[in-house]
Amino acid sequence: MATVELSFTALPAHVRTARLVATAVARRSGVEESMLDEVRLAVGEACSRAVEAHRLHCPAEPVRIELSDRDGRFEVVVTDAVPGGVDDSAAPVAVSQASSVSSTGALAGGLTAREAGATDRAGTDVSSPPAPGGQPAGDAARDGTATPMTTATPMTTTGGVVNGSLPVGIGLAVIAGLADDVQISATADSVSIRMSWPLPDLT
Amino acid sequence: MDLKLDHHTKDGNEVVDVEGEIDVYTAPRLRELLIELVNKGHFRLIVNMEKVEFLDSTGLGVLVGGLKRVRAHDGSLDLVCTQERILKIFRITGLTKVFGIHDTVDQAIEVRKAEK
Numbered sequence: 335m336a337t338v339e340l341s342f343t344a345l346p347a348h349v350r351t352a353r354l355v356a357t358a359v360a361r362r363s364g365v366e367e368s369m370l371d372e373v374r375l376a377v378g379e380a381c382s383r384a385v386e387a388h389r390l391h392c393p394a395e396p397v398r399i400e401l402s403d404r405d406g407r408f409e410v411v412v413t414d415a416v417p418g419g420v421d422d423s424a425a426p427v428a429v430s431q432a433s434s435v436s437s438t439g440a441l442a443g444g445l446t447a448r449e450a451g452a453t454d455r456a457g458t459d460v461s462s463p464p465a466p467g468g469q470p471a472g473d474a475a476r477d478g479t480a481t482p483m484t485t486a487t488p489m490t491t492t493g494g495v496v497n498g499s500l501p502v503g504i505g506l507a508v509i510a511g512l513a514d515d516v517q518i519s520a521t522a523d524s525v526s527i528r529m530s531w532p533l534p535d536l537t
Numbered sequence: 538m539d540l541k542l543d544h545h546t547k548d549g550n551e552v553v554d555v556e557g558e559i560d561v562y563t564a565p566r567l568r569e570l571l572i573e574l575v576n577k578g579h580f581r582l583i584v585n586m587e588k589v590e591f592l593d594s595t596g597l598g599v600l601v602g603g604l605k606r607v608r609a610h611d612g613s614l615d616l617v618c619t620q621e622r623i624l625k626i627f628r629i630t631g632l633t634k635v636f637g638i639h640d641t642v643d644q645a646i647e648v649r650k651a652e653k
Contacts, residue, residue, distance in 0.1 A: 346561040349560060349562060353560075353591075371622045371625070375591075375625075375626065378560060378593050379594060382561040382594075382595060385561065386561075499598050499599075499602040499605055500594060500597060500598040500630075504597070504598070504630060505593075507629070508594050508630060511629035511630075
């Protein structure tokens with residue numbers, strides 16, 4: 335069982351709450367002071383992402399975060415309630431953006447295709463056929479397999495998305511740059527991002 | 538208040554002083570301010586981040602958006618930031634190459650002047 339579990343309404347105002355709790359638990363668990371900023375930032379990114387996904391698909395569902403000490407590591411898992419195979423992208427542009435985030439497998443590709451719709455939409459759910467990356471993502475989603483993220487490649491900027499002028503998937507790229515171990519799992523019902531940091535060996 | 542915003546004119550530049558946390562919740566206010574300043578004809582912006590305690594990718598997006606807006610008017614948006622923990626996210630995303638990042642507001646002003 336996780337050391338601390340937190341569920342919060344999927345609102346931007348609560349992302350800070352999650353950051354504060356995660357940082358406090360990390361500190362208590364013994365994560366080094368110099369790494370606490372990374373924990374704060376990575377948790378913030380994962381929660382912001384989840385909140386945005388909920389806003390589009392299931393605003394009433396809470397976002398869940400679990401914080402644990404496990405095997406000499408401090409681990410954070412942020413879980414949202416949006417199906418992993420869902421593709422919010424309306425345009426091929428979004429699909430090509432998916433490949434700009436360096437990651438293994440179509441699973442993460444399907445994930446970033448979903449991000450495409452997440453940055454700025456008027457709230458309408460665009461149901462479109464799954465992107466090419468979406469089909470394998472669906473298969474992997476059925477297995478519930480996790481695909482570890484490799485380090486992010488440099489981003490190229492997209493055209494004008496109103497809310498974010500940054501490329502799709504930038505949040506995930508930031509997370510990958512901060513935690514040395516990141517795993518993203520998508521199932522038929524949800525996506526979770528698992529990140530961990532080392533705890534100093536006290537033996 | 539999670540985020541405090543203030544601005545004043547200095548030597549032909551509009552300096553935006555930001556204090557607090559810039560995240561998914563507070564970033565829209567900064568975005569609105571930058572849009573408002575550009576709409577009022579301020580195309581040389583300097584965003585002072587020295588009192589920023591937290592900046593995430595939403596905040597970065599707002600800054601990039603501001604940069605694009607002023608550039609459409611041949612302007613500039615420079616940052617003042619010496620805090621390593623804030624610079625970190627610029628480094629991770631490669632945005633240190635995109636923004637002029639200076640140690641002080643005066644330095645930012647001088648550098649821009651020298652370029653003219």
